[in-house]
Amino acid sequence: MTVQMIYDLLKNNMCFQDEALKKLIWVLYKDFCLDSNFKQNIMLLGERGSGKTTMLRETATLMDIPMAEIYNMFMPGGFNVNLFLNGFSQMMEQSEDGRGILLLHDFQDSFIYGSSSSFISMLAAGQLFLGDYGYYDISNIIFVGEIDSNQMEHVFVEKRDYYEDFLNYEFLSPTLNAIKDYLRDDNQIVVTEDGHKQVSLQLEQYISEQIKKRFLSASCSKVFPYKIFTQGMRTEDIIKALYSPVSILNLYRDDLTEEYINSANFINKVAYYIMESDDGLHSAAHAIEDVALSDCKHGEKVLKKGSLLF
Numbered sequence: 001m002t003v004q005m006i007y008d009l010l011k012n013n014m015c016f017q018d019e020a021l022k023k024l025i026w027v028l029y030k031d032f033c034l035d036s037n038f039k040q041n042i043m044l045l046g047e048r049g050s051g052k053t054t055m056l057r058e059t060a061t062l063m064d065i066p067m068a069e070i071y072n073m074f075m076p077g078g079f080n081v082n083l084f085l086n087g088f089s090q091m092m093e094q095s096e097d098g099r100g101i102l103l104l105h106d107f108q109d110s111f112i113y114g115s116s117s118s119f120i121s122m123l124a125a126g127q128l129f130l131g132d133y134g135y136y137d138i139s140n141i142i143f144v145g146e147i148d149s150n151q152m153e154h155v156f157v158e159k160r161d162y163y164e165d166f167l168n169y170e171f172l173s174p175t176l177n178a179i180k181d182y183l184r185d186d187n188q189i190v191v192t193e194d195g196h197k198q199v200s201l202q203l204e205q206y207i208s209e210q211i212k213k214r215f216l217s218a219s220c221s222k223v224f225p226y227k228i229f230t231q232g233m234r235t236e237d238i239i240k241a242l243y244s245p246v247s248i249l250n251l252y253r254d255d256l257t258e259e260y261i262n263s264a265n266f267i268n269k270v271a272y273y274i275m276e277s278d279d280g281l282h283s284a285a286h287a288i289e290d291v292a293l294s295d296c297k298h299g300e301k302v303l304k305k306g307s308l309l310f
Helices: 003-014 018-032 052-062 081-094 108-112 116-125 149-155 162-168 174-182 201-214 218-223 235-242 248-252 264-276 280-297
Strands: 042-046 067-070 100-104 127-129 135-137 141-148 189-191 197-199 226-229
Touching (some): 042 052, 108 116
Parallel strands (some): 042 141
Antiparallel strands (some): 127 135
16 A cells, blocks of 8 residues: 555544644655665654554554554663563564564653663664663664653653743753753743742743753654654544544444434533543543433433443
């Protein structure tokens, strides 16, 4: 299949992530379908629950690329060797030529716990040294680091003082220091009605954008040359995602009546629930069940006969 055919087959599933999907397909196609010698690791950035993982899973499945996922690998003191080996082994069991994808969830944790430099150095070398386990050749593996951009706040030190930072032009956070030279001159300290001085919202928003763009170190950017950003979710985007063929909403079609599950009232309530959560589309199951249960208690015809949902 061509890249255009792959994109056409997947774009309706991904709904509002068209641009990110195009980039992802292009990179993976170059890596796996053209016998290219240029292995390109990917950093996938976006809001939590914006469809990053689903997009990668669906693309890998359609392109028949072996893939494994590793959760919670980065922790205080380094990274969990056993978790890496488990993920590596799962991927290799599916692979005929040693090539595949390893998705590293919560990659921002590698920065929080200070393990990013050593891990990235090993990726750059193409060999992963795992102590007593020896060396592993990883030169044929595509690593995808997944970062929740709305979780980046955790890389900052606690109780930072934007105002003092601004006056001293020296941020407590190493991440903020990395981008301080890019701050615009027109961002100012503002004084609130009660006389409290604080950094303007404009500056905070600008810092947030700069962190999204410059979150990775120079060495990390070399190892992960492609940074693919997913779009932020609006209510209308969530509604589109709920109607997607890969939406978890489809799991409930045998339980909820067709009239109810397709009603604008139900969909809008679920979308609002998701929008208010910190987990994005990860909270879809809770949203669907909580909204349906509430409507059921209020006497609406919700369940199909024989459903065991409630």
